[in-house]
Amino acid sequence: MKVVAQRVGEASVSVAGETIAAIGRGLLLLVGVAPGDAPEDGDWLAGKLARMRIFPDSDGKMNLSLADIGGEALVVSQFTLLAGTAKGNRPTFSAAAAPELAIPRYEGFAAALSRELGRPVATGRFGADMAVSLINDGPVTILMDSKQRD
Numbered sequence: 001m002k003v004v005a006q007r008v009g010e011a012s013v014s015v016a017g018e019t020i021a022a023i024g025r026g027l028l029l030l031v032g033v034a035p036g037d038a039p040e041d042g043d044w045l046a047g048k049l050a051r052m053r054i055f056p057d058s059d060g061k062m063n064l065s066l067a068d069i070g071g072e073a074l075v076v077s078q079f080t081l082l083a084g085t086a087k088g089n090r091p092t093f094s095a096a097a098a099p100e101l102a103i104p105r106y107e108g109f110a111a112a113l114s115r116e117l118g119r120p121v122a123t124g125r126f127g128a129d130m131a132v133s134l135i136n137d138g139p140v141t142i143l144m145d146s147k148q149r150d
Contacts, residue, residue, distance in 0.1 A: 001041040001105065002081045004030040007054055007140035011074045013124040014131045021122035026071030028134050031109055032081030033102040034095055041146035042109030049073075050116035054140055062140075067117055075110045076124035076132060077102070099127065 005027050012022035027049065050067045057063040066073065079102065083091035097105065103126050114121045124130050 001034065001037045001045060001109065001146040002032040003045055003049070003144045004078075004081065005049055005052075005054075005142040005144060006030075006134060007137045008074075009135040009137045011132070011134040013074065013076055013122075014133070015125050015128045020125060021074055023072035023074045023122050025069065025137070027066055027073050028132070029073060029075045029113075030078040030081060031075060031106055032078050033097040033105045034082055035097045035101060037097065037101070037105050037146065039105070039108050042105055043112045044149065045144060045146050046109055046112035046116050048144065050113060052142070054142065073113055073117065073121040074123070075106070075113065075121055076130065077106045077126045102126070 008023070008026060008028045010022070010024050011028040012019050014020065029049065051065045053065050054062050055064040055066070055069050055071065079093060079096040080091070082096035083093060084095055085091050096102070106126055110121055110123050124132070
């Protein structure tokens with residue numbers, strides 16, 4: 001499972017011109033699921049993201065986590081994170097999981113993050129053509145892969 005975590009001042013996702021989810025200060029999390037991903041991958045990422053110290057403390061140092069600041073999270077599915085770009089000019093997406101596997105892993109990740117934070121997280125709509133808006137804070141953008149844990 002791959003995640004692009006962006007520290008945001010605010011973020012929202014719309015489908016067909018209607019805002020379906022919005023958050024204030026926190027993390028926008030773009031999530032891609034691979035065929036070999038297990039529920040434990042989402043659990044591990046959720047724990048890391050809830051506790052990752054990427055928010056500034058009173059001295060301006062990145063010392064606080066999403067959990068520490070009571071921040072919000074917006075989880076959006078993005079199969080294009082698994083794009084293959086080695087050959088040609090058109091990306092391939094054969095490394096992305098089929099919806100039958102991707103949906104439960106995506107939903108499981110969002111549920112695990114909600115448990116870690118002790119509150120609901122906002123989500124996009126799996127498989128929809130979404131418009132994502134954000135105000136990137138920092139900017140701070142972190143790439144994570146559940147298969148690279150060391």
